[in-house]
Amino acid sequence: MLDAALTALSGFLDPWMLVTLLIGVLAGLVLGLIPGLGGTGAVAVLLPFIFLLEPQQALALVIGATAVIHTADTISTVLLGVPGSASSSVLLLDGHTMARKGQASRALSIAFVSSAVGGLVGAFGLTVSIAVAQPLVMAFASPELFMLTVLGISLAALMSRGNVTKGLLAASLGLLLGQVGMAPASAEYRYTFGSLFLAEGLDLVAVALGVFGLAEIMSLVARRTSVAQRVELRGGWGQGIRDVFRHWTHVLRGSFVGIWAGIIPGVGATAGSWLAYGQAAATVKDKKRFGKGDPRGVAAPEGASTSISAGDLIPTLLFGIPGSAAAALLLGALLVFGIEPGPSLITEDLDLVYTIVWSFAIAAIMGAALCFLLAGPLAKLSFVRFPILAAGLIVVMFVASFQASQEFGVLQVMLLLGVVGWLMKYCDYPRAPFLIGFVLSIPLERYFFLTDSLYGTGEWMTRPAVLVMAALLLSPLVFKAVRRVRSGSGGTSEPSEPRETVTVGGGTGHGSSGTADGSGSTDGPGSAGGTGEAGGPEGTPGSREGGDADTDDAQGADEPEGGPPQTGPDLRGSWWPLGTALLFAVVFAAALLTGQTFTESGKLVPQLVGTVGLALSLAVCVQEWRRLKASAGPAPGLRRELGWTLYAFGWLCLFLALIYVAGTVLATAVFVPVFLRVVAQLRTRGIVVYTVALIAVLLTLQLAADIALPQGWIMPAFLL
């Protein structure tokens, strides 16, 4: 075994090995950096080369990209609030909040170091767990996977602190959206309305970029401010490294969760990152800081992000089951070289396996080091006026989400989801549960039906791993009940509604005032006060952990924990929140009605989700109605704020219309200069350079990376 490991390592003495590895790393970094492209983009770029290279070099190329994609996609998530990939959207909670506080370079360096550690742990875990992977994968049968999806969705409650009803409503909405497309248990299409591109289901990239990215653009564009609303006081990347050392247990724990999530087929990177975040948030004592720029909220998921890719290699190599686009590419490469994945790979091609392990470890360090060098300059992006960035982001985001289905319709759906994301953001719905629900919707249904038809009820419910997960699910409730019995009074009967008192005023003070239980140490999910997530109107003065405030966690302890005040319309006191809740109620009712036509097994989940969602949205309607009646009318200046948003939305519509008419390249050539002039008020020279560079990037991607650009009706032939 050691022999094979050393033989494989000596392969790296060949400079070509290192060069191909570096090229893979660079490709992964560049494509990871572009929001939404990530894995699929890397596959498209690297695929042609696999057929030209020697096996070892081709593997180094693929692994180089695989290992760093999730390091690079952090950057736009943290800096811009636009998720670089669906799995990195978890960093919107703490990472992006840190950037808004002006701590972008600190957040980034935590992310990069954690990611490198995760990569090393992942490479090591890859070596060790090859021996135990077989029993581990065997132990996770359908019932365990079903419980795991349930556990994942219950994270929704954890992520929704402020208002559990709204958190669960958001999760239901995500679950419903995930139902679009082919049903897993019956070969029928649901909610596709005869449209073929919806048959595969909505693309995760389009959903994540719409709900988070476009919503962010709509709220920030017209404002002409930068992402960071405060100049960094102290601490930078050095502070980040110290954070990693202080919270090394979180980095390691995140990495282990990541490997495990990668090994089990069917969990996936997005759910894995959220699980890593969830376990960190659930086990710390001062969990109220999570979501408000806590370094641990960056370290844990980022430790997981790279190790998931490593763990994912195990089912790919041992069982031929790839868990991601990049792993599928690796599988394809192996087939081209005549290597059949399977247990025989370990016995016959052990040096190949070690080439993969070493490549992964070296690439993870290379990637993190390169990112680290870039962190300083990149962090400055968060101080750039947002409209300047938005021009390019709008183009890139629409192009990225176009890739999966290559139908114009997906752009319209994405715009619609942008509106939904905006409504959720300002009506105080946490969007994290929405994304978790969307990701886990089909797995939940799939594993339910498999469990139900392969096992007897008593049989699957008594499996040990199922029992453990059930205990995990129930323990917060039990804790709560015990505490309530002990304290006699304490919690209100409706812990999900901590915000009975509504304060009107610009972006401050509502949130934790309603939570009576101040200790926080054994809070169950959902009971901790505070704000929903990074995006929500924040600025809660309360809930400070006086006792164990970390002295060198300067920003976190010294300032109000909500971070800088969130700009944007203050919808409280207006009809908007009630209208939004009513809209959701209508959506669920419509889904219930449409779902009547599905087959017996096809309609179970839609009906369940529809009923629960309808009930929840009606409950929220009542909440909002009460709140509306108790309020003193809308905040002043609301109309002006809404105008700004509508203005930003108009620009997005304009861009789509231009694409529809003239195709992407021409639309960009028209839209970007006009936008930069009118909205960003950039000088002419800047506009020219910016536009030319952006179009050059688009055309390069189209030529070199096989990235498809939406075509229009009027389009010069040479651009086709």
Place this chain on the structure above:
Amino acid sequence: MVGLSRRRALGALSVSLLAASGCSTPNPHRAEQTASEGDPLPEHVRMVIPYAEGGGTDVWARFIAPFLTAEMDRDCQILPENLPGGESIIGSNRYARDGVNDGTSILISSGTTYFQYLLGRSEVEFDFSDMRPLVLNPTGGVIYGAPEQGVDDLDDLFSGATDLQYGGISATGLDLSALLAFNVLGMDVSTVFGLEGRGPARLAVERGELNLDYQTTSAYLGQVQPLVEEGRAVPLMSFGQIDQEGGMGRDPALPDLPSVGEVHREIHGEDPSGVAWDAYLTFLGAGFSYQKGIWVTGSTPDSVTEPFFEAARKLSGDEDFLAEGEQVLGGYPVYSGAESEDEVRAALSITEEVRSYVLDLLEREHDTVVH
């Protein structure tokens, strides 16, 4: 000030749009090009792959393309383009809509593509009876059982003592071939769908959740053979192979395994026949015997197709190519479409009787309605 720049913006916008339309073609979706006999194969050929990058069909297409062009006596470059989605209908429809017949564009197809066409899905706009196969590569499949779960040999499939449990991805996908085999053999199998792929199905067998499964030949040899050696799996039969004359025989890559037809003879004492058997053969051909293929529009002239035929003929005898491509080709030959054009088209056509039989079976036994 805002008003001024807006006005200017509008001006710039309309000027650019006018400029754009000035240098544009009226229809971006390539006008139908008609080639006539004698036109040469173009230098650049777009290869439409209606499956995702890195998947089995994509790897197959990208693997074989450079070998084909290397065998041609002219300069030709094949440029792959993936248009995945909608069970491969989206990309195949787009190919059909383009309607080019001058060889500038070729279509890759696989079993899933054929099945959507055979089942008569309303979204399908392509028609294989009006297309020409250039290159074909069959594959095969093995049905195997789990002895630990009571499937030791063929008799266990029919004795009724063991509950047979099969897991699939979707009743309208390649699983349909297995379902039709069970149907024609008269086996009583309970099925569950929703697995993510054939890999997870095999894992479910290993876990003891299922006791009946099929794998394609290459996956069988790589992944199931080790289990067979450990005594944890037992091969039962192969799907069989439709030969180039349209008859049914043993799978040449699995010469030791009886085909579905032989098993029928052994158990029921007579050759299989009737609409159930026709249905099985139809979907066997589409799903396995002609599984991977390169196709062009029906009106494509011989002068364009001949270089492909010629290259495929050379490749089918090229030992080095076959050895290098063992995994990708699944141990099956590559042959040109020229020799068996009519047989392939016949195999990919379906009678109304067979289609309604299959649709009825799907609805009755698998709660699946095809629109």
